[in-house]
Structure formats: structure tokens, C-alpha cells
Amino acid sequence: MKRIRISGCASQLLARNTPRRPSCPYLHRAVAPHNHRIQTRLQTTAATPIDEEIDIEIEAGTEDSTPGPVKAPRNFKEKPLPPSPHPQAAQHSVKLAALRSRLSLHSRFPLQTLARTLVHPSADPNPAFNNASLSVLGGNLLSYYTTEWILCNYPRLPMSVVFAAQYAYIGPVALATIASEWGIEAAAVPGSEVDPGLLQFQRLKSGEKLPSLLRQEVPWKWRNTTTHKIVATDEFGSDQAPVSPHALVNTAVPMEEAAQSFVRALIGSLHLHLGSLLVKRFFRDHFLSRQLDLSSLFDFQTPTRDLSRLCAREGFEAPVARLVSETGRKSRHPVFIVGVYSGKDQLGQAAGSSLDEARIRAAAAALKAWYLYRPIEVTLPSSTENQVDTSRWKPNMVDCGEVIV
Amino acid sequence: MPLSAIRTVAKPQNGVGAFILQCKKLEFHYCDWWGSSRGMNAFIKSSLPAFAKRNPSVEISISPRPRRHPVIQAHYINGNQRSICVRGMANELVREKAELLRDASGEKNQRFSKPVTSINESVRGIWSPFHGAQMRI
Structure with a gap:
């Protein structure tokens, strides 16, 4: 039997050849889709290369058709279901709408993106549908805003206390707690039929060890100084090597890891959709409003x-x-x-x-x-972003640092 | 190291920066035949759309519970559940019960003996016998 050419039967590939993906899912609503799944791929906000995706699909298709002695014509109804819920399902999810309203997010923030922030790479390996890239962006933004707030408000704080304060505000435990305080529930098993308002990740079975990626430590050196920690480790000065979210594809992770990736990804997607001003307000309301007694650190x-x-x-x-x-x-x-x-x-x-x-x-x-000296007037560096008028900027105090004994 | 730091997690203060409604989900159970759900059915038909519109952060689900009394069940962020049986209640009363469940924090009811509780240090500090005007006997 003659092998069916995938590009021939799948007219959706034609749609995918567009050089640029629209960044906003609302832009192409009027266009009648050939295939819903592919249409929504076009709608995703990710800037991942399209060719790679097609390669994966074609490989998967040929693998399906080659091994059997009798090659049946490919039945599209038997196509394996996507690993995460369809982006269109986000529109009808009650949980997502409630979550958006609970966090008092603007209605301009699309539910599809909110649904995507809830998909951990362990649930969906496709970078266009999981939250890996968003959580990288959000993690950087979070650490930037926290660091500048701590360093400007407490210029004389010793570095180890700065690390501990960062950990208290945006550390992994803090982010997981914040996610649970937002009322995030996890799906038992990720899948396309699951409500998109649930956190989706591949669960670590009870009694199993953490994946090796999450257990990696920074290579030990006999001269591990605080300066070395500032340069080489993450923002908390921890001994654990930072893990790229993209590396966690198809590995079972604990709930804490997935929850923190959601919080980071939400910050990242808020930045992309609503701009930095609203993200800063969100950060102030949800993160800086938490109570931390620095003197107890x-x-x-x-x-x-x-x-x-x-x-x-x-x-x-x-x-x-x-x-x-x-x-x-x-x-x-x-x-x-x-x-x-x-x-x-x-x-x-x-x-x-x-x-x-x-x-x-x-x-x-x-x-x-x-x-714990605190200057009375502080202008955060991020407050002058995208502003022509720089007269509001007052240089912050920079201290020579902690005592070296 | 002359100075090390202790790792903790910052404590939440709901309502200081952002306020998050603690009621996550409200489930309304009704019966089509029993007279005890007459008020509940009227509430679902007439007032529930407005109630849902006023409380967009609460997930609302309606389901029949045949040959049982009508119940409102609330799920809270801390994982607790609360349910109120609204048998024989009128439309208005059912709405009041739904609002009661919506406004609850999900904690168990407890008696507070002190009018104010705070995690912040007191402004005046703890009284010390060694400071201030010394009393002479």
C-alpha cells in the first residue's frame, strides 16, 4: 500500500507555514480553522521554532505506520490525545475564570495563557504548550524585583541575610505556599480531558526519590566564598545547582516544584500581557505585603x-x-x-x-x-523604566558592606 | 563565618496587600420533587445568576440531589468544607446562607478572648521595671 504523505493529507501543515506566529490569541479569531488543534498552535504565545515541532510530529507519524506488516491508512481519530488540555477549553473552564477573578487580574489577561501557566513541562513536553519559558522569565522578574527592593531599602544588609530574605519572599517554599494560598489544586494525572484550571504535572510517587536533576549540587570548591555564591549560584545562595525548567520534561516532580513553576510563569505571562507596571503592582500586593521580620534572620x-x-x-x-x-x-x-x-x-x-x-x-x-538601617526616601531602579523624565531618580545609598572579620 | 542567616518563609497577611476570598467553590444541590427545595429552586432560577455575577471569584456548580433535602456546600482554600442544609427556606434565606458561606474563612468556629491579635511587635514594647521612672519605696 502506498504510504500516505502526511503533508498531503494534513492540510493543517499549510496553515503552519506562516513565518510569524501571532502573539495574541485574539488576533486570528475570525479566521476559520482547518483543524482546531493546529489553529491553536498558531495562537500560542511561544516563540519556539516551528520546524522542530513539525519534525517531531512527522517522526511520530512514521513510527506509527512503519512497524506493522499491514499498513492501514492512518486514522486521524486514533491519533493520541494531546498531553495537556486544549487551549480552547480554557474559555469554558469555571475554575480558570474564578482563579483570574480571585487574583484580581485584568480581564484583558487571556484565560488561555492562564491555562498554559498551569501546565508544567513534566505534563506536556511541547515548549509551546507548557510553562517552562514563561517560568524562566517570571523567575528572573521575581528575583529582580525582590533584590532591588531589599538592596535599596536595606543597603547595609549582609549578603547572607540578603540571601535569606530572598528565600523568605520568593524561595521555592514561599512560592509553593503562595500557590496554595491562591487556591491552586493539582490534577491527579495530567491529560487532555482534565479541567484546565488544575495544576498539571507528572506526580512523584510516594516514597520515590527526587529526580536527579533536582538533587544536583553546585560543584564543591574549597574556597566557596559569599562572592562566589553571588556569581555562581542562584538568588538564594543555595548549594543546589539551578535547574532549567526545560530540562524537567517527562520527569516526575513533587507538587512543590510544579506549584512554584506556576507562580513564576504567571508573573512572566502577566509581564508579557499586561506590562511591567501591573506586574510590579501585583508583586507589591502579593509578595511584598507578606510579613517578614528581617531582624530575626x-x-x-x-x-x-x-x-x-x-x-x-x-x-x-x-x-x-x-x-x-x-x-x-x-x-x-x-x-x-x-x-x-x-x-x-x-x-x-x-x-x-x-x-x-x-x-x-x-x-x-x-x-x-x-x-538594618533603612533610608527614608528610596527610588527603585525599576520605577524609572520606560520613562523619559529622569528627574525623579535619586541615587540610592550604597554601603561598603558587612564587616569582614 | 562571622554571620550566618536563618531561612524562614514570609508570613501571609491576607488583605494587607491583596485580598483573596477564602471561599473557592459553592455547590448548590436541589431536588425537583420535594417541597423542601422550593425556596432553593426559586433561588437558583431567580437570584443565582446575579449572585454569581457579584462573586466571580467563586466557582459555582449546581447539581440535582433527588429525594434529598437541598444543601449548599462550600469549599475553602485551606481545604475545609462547610455545608448548610436549606430545607424549607425561602429564596431570601437561601441567599443569606450562601452569603454566609461565601464570607466564611473556612476555619473552624473559635472563640477569641482577645479583641486584637497581631504578628507585629507592639509599638510600646514590653513593660520593663528597669526603665522609665524608678519607683522609690
Whole structure:
């Protein structure tokens, strides 16, 4: 039997030869589609090469037809279902509409894109339908906005605390929590028939180990400094090697991983559809509004030594600890209040149940008072994006950094 | 390392920046034959479209539950469910119950003994006997 040429029978390929894909799904609504699936491929927002996609499809088609001794004419009804829901199903999904409204997103933000942000690459390997590229963009935007906010508002913060603050706001755990607070539910198994309002990913079975990609560590070096962490690792200074979302195709992942990819992808798609101004507002409302006590992140080893080094660096007089008041020195619960003074200025004060404890606490309080300095007026670099008038820009304070002991 | 940092996660404060309605889904169950669902059926026919329009962030589903009393069931973001049986209630009363479920946070009902709870440090600080005017006996 003569082999059917795929390009001959599938008129959808003709439609796909257009050199540019329209970026907005609403643009080509009036065009009558030959085939719904292909039409929506044209509608996707991804800028992936089209040829590659066709190659994959043709290969898959020939594989289907070659092995059997009797080659039946290809039946299009038996074509395997797409791994993720059809983009058109997003229009009719109640869950998606409710989610969009719950996050108070603009109605200009299309539901199809929202549905795409919910598809993890482990569910759908096709980069035009999963959220991998969007989550890369969104992850970068998130770390940019958080970093600039932390660095401008707390210019003297030590680098390790900056890392911890980043982790607290946009770390993997924080993003997964945020997704669950938005009411994201996961589909048991991804598939085309699943409601597009559910998070779709290939689940890690219980008791299974994490995929090796998510367990990779940064190659160990004997000189792993903080500077090295700034340059070489991710925004949280972690030991884990950053994983590209595109690499997670067809690997079972934990729910946390899929949920954080959704949050990142949502930020990325908001940036593409609504612009950076609205993304910044969204970021302020949903991420910066969370409560984080930065002073509780510090973990000093030798605060007294740090403080004396700091005073020497800044040209203050050497710090002296003095007893401010005390009670019950001989009792079971003595309380000492110790202040750390540099000349006549009190740098910090704290209470402790022994003289040494109070002195160390006072030194830590003095260091926190220095490190947690917050300028009154701050202009974030991103606030001057796309603005002709630069008179609003005021340079931010840049500190020489933490004390090196 | 002279200074290390402790990793935590920032705490959510719903309503401080963005407000997210905690009610995720409302399910309305009715019966076509039983008289106890008369009010529920009237509510579904007349008031539910307006109710749904007013609350776009709540997913609403209607399903028959033959030979049973009418029930409104709510699903919340924290995973809890609440249901109210609205048998024999009039249209208005059913709407009130639906609004009650919509406004609930999904937490179990609990008694608050303090009028204010806060995760922020108090502005005045904890009273200390060592500071301020010393009392002399």
C-alpha cells in the first residue's frame, strides 16, 4: 500500500507555514480553522521554532505506520490525545475564570495563557504548550524585583541575610505556599480531558526519590566564598545547582516544584500581557505585603568582635559594655541590663540572665541597628523604566558592606 | 563565618496587600420533587445568576440531589468544607446562607478572648521595671 504523505493529507501543515506566529490569541479569531488543534498552535504565545515541532510530529507519524506488516491508512481519530488540555477549553473552564477573578487580574489577561501557566513541562513536553519559558522569565522578574527592593531599602544588609530574605519572599517554599494560598489544586494525572484550571504535572510517587536533576549540587570548591555564591549560584545562595525548567520534561516532580513553576510563569505571562507596571503592582500586593521580620534572620557567632571591628572601620571609639541596671544578682533569676557604648553614644542595649549574655545580646542589638538601617526616601531602579523624565531618580545609598572579620 | 542567616518563609497577611476570598467553590444541590427545595429552586432560577455575577471569584456548580433535602456546600482554600442544609427556606434565606458561606474563612468556629491579635511587635514594647521612672519605696 502506498504510504500516505502526511503533508498531503494534513492540510493543517499549510496553515503552519506562516513565518510569524501571532502573539495574541485574539488576533486570528475570525479566521476559520482547518483543524482546531493546529489553529491553536498558531495562537500560542511561544516563540519556539516551528520546524522542530513539525519534525517531531512527522517522526511520530512514521513510527506509527512503519512497524506493522499491514499498513492501514492512518486514522486521524486514533491519533493520541494531546498531553495537556486544549487551549480552547480554557474559555469554558469555571475554575480558570474564578482563579483570574480571585487574583484580581485584568480581564484583558487571556484565560488561555492562564491555562498554559498551569501546565508544567513534566505534563506536556511541547515548549509551546507548557510553562517552562514563561517560568524562566517570571523567575528572573521575581528575583529582580525582590533584590532591588531589599538592596535599596536595606543597603547595609549582609549578603547572607540578603540571601535569606530572598528565600523568605520568593524561595521555592514561599512560592509553593503562595500557590496554595491562591487556591491552586493539582490534577491527579495530567491529560487532555482534565479541567484546565488544575495544576498539571507528572506526580512523584510516594516514597520515590527526587529526580536527579533536582538533587544536583553546585560543584564543591574549597574556597566557596559569599562572592562566589553571588556569581555562581542562584538568588538564594543555595548549594543546589539551578535547574532549567526545560530540562524537567517527562520527569516526575513533587507538587512543590510544579506549584512554584506556576507562580513564576504567571508573573512572566502577566509581564508579557499586561506590562511591567501591573506586574510590579501585583508583586507589591502579593509578595511584598507578606510579613517578614528581617531582624530575626540574623545569626551572629561573635557579635562583640564584629562590633569592635565595625567601630574600628567606621572610625568610632572602641565599644565598651557598661552595666545599666541589674536585679537579683544572687538570686535564681538575675537580670542584667547591659548597654554597649562608643564614647558617650549608646549603640545597643539588651537584657540577659548573666553579665556575658547581656553583653553579647547588647552587641548583637547594636549590630542589628547598624545593618538594618533603612533610608527614608528610596527610588527603585525599576520605577524609572520606560520613562523619559529622569528627574525623579535619586541615587540610592550604597554601603561598603558587612564587616569582614 | 562571622554571620550566618536563618531561612524562614514570609508570613501571609491576607488583605494587607491583596485580598483573596477564602471561599473557592459553592455547590448548590436541589431536588425537583420535594417541597423542601422550593425556596432553593426559586433561588437558583431567580437570584443565582446575579449572585454569581457579584462573586466571580467563586466557582459555582449546581447539581440535582433527588429525594434529598437541598444543601449548599462550600469549599475553602485551606481545604475545609462547610455545608448548610436549606430545607424549607425561602429564596431570601437561601441567599443569606450562601452569603454566609461565601464570607466564611473556612476555619473552624473559635472563640477569641482577645479583641486584637497581631504578628507585629507592639509599638510600646514590653513593660520593663528597669526603665522609665524608678519607683522609690
